[in-house]
Amino acid sequence: MPRDPATGARARARAELTDAIKATARQHLADAGAAALSLRAVARDLGMVSSAVYRYFPSRDELLTALIVDAYDAVGAAAEAAVAAAPEPADVVDRWRRCGAAIRSWALANPHEYALVYGSPVPGYAAPAATIAPAGRVALVFLGLLADGVAAGQVDVEDRIETSRAIRSDLARLRDEAAPGVPDAVLARGLLVWTQLFGAISFELFGHLHGVISDDDALFDLLLRRTADYLTRGPR
Amino acid sequence: MPRDPATGARARARAELTDAIKATARQHLADAGAAALSLRAVARDLGMVSSAVYRYFPSRDELLTALIVDAYDAVGAAAEAAVAAAPEPADVVDRWRRCGAAIRSWALANPHEYALVYGSPVPGYAAPAATIAPAGRVALVFLGLLADGVAAGQVDVEDRIETSRAIRSDLARLRDEAAPGVPDAVLARGLLVWTQLFGAISFELFGHLHGVISDDDALFDLLLRRTADYLTRGPR
């Protein structure tokens, strides 16, 4: 009866089970890690026979890919929401801090999905092209707010960088695609700050601050304040 | 005949085979990752029967631990050597750049050992206490050169930080143990720079700069210059 196949009972059941499989697989990530993600174990948890999962995902790697895409989308959505919720859209410092805090919060709430995409690559798994666009989503949020900050005059653009021609053309491409009007030096500062953000989150999550820093929140807050300063005021 | 058991033929053979097992296991890390490291596969590669490996490592996890300890030791030794080779021991900027470059070089030359210790934790494996001291070795190099830089008056110590009491006491412990005379703000800058260093290496190694930055060397060089500046001159 239903013309649109997406609204039929069968289609709805299919969508629901697809989600249930992903949800269970996500839980398994926590127990065993990506490398040990097992279709059979997921099926068992759902009360299905293992071969039934193949109706939904043609292979284990496709399931992994779906989880990776979901993770990238989730962290991107978290950042988008946090930045969009900023009361003063023109205040780039505030938006940056919200952005960074949202990414960290998501990572702390979903440590295994964070590790899945920002930790060591899964051995034997080659990320397919389908993961590229979702991977960029969260970075677009950052580049967008940088561009806004420059446009609003909140970012010092006097800074200069000495670097290779290759880097300059990389930065030019970034500018054309996602950060109109942002000069090379500001983009470079952004890149450095971006790796710093994920470096700090990874260190915290992977235990490298264990026994060294007891107040991770405070350290991260310090990072956000210092990087905001560095982004807007430059090195001097 | 030999009184010292470490010099007997049997003991030497044992030490050699222990090393051979670790070397083969290290190669396997590259192909399959830590989670899939298999005692059987290692034994096969060495032409031994799998049960023979148990004469050398009582379990798969003990072998993993040995690899982790070796990796921490290797990166620490690389940093120590690079810093010690600096012609001007008093030049903290130069030493920092050598230190950072050495860590990155080691990581690029040994990507899977880097991932083993700085990537996502191996699922189901709990790092034993024996890994704690080696893990700190590379950080001691950094803290040492910071302390030297402060003592030599090369580091701006006017900077102040606002942070929690917990962080202040963490920093005080760091100072007492490994960085005498280094004020809180400088230690905090050091921590931020430290996470930035590993964040950049991880991003590069784990493919997050792929398609974005084509000249990783130049970006890293920029990072070293900017962080050296930040370490010594502070935020302003």
Added chain:
DNA sequence: TGTACATCAGTGAACGCGCGTTCACTGATGTAC
């Protein structure tokens, strides 16, 4: 120096296990006339 004994490396078979994937099948759900 020579012999009896203890130590240790390595063997090969076996244990029980879980994995990804394929395949022919049964029923239930949808579709076309």
Added chain:
DNA sequence: TGTACATCAGTGAACGCGCGTTCACTGATGTAC
């Protein structure tokens, strides 16, 4: 509205595989007297 047919979800058995770990064993290497 009713019937014949096509589509699809899920079943259960089977494939071949590799894993960690244990165990009784054989021989070679070292040690004590």
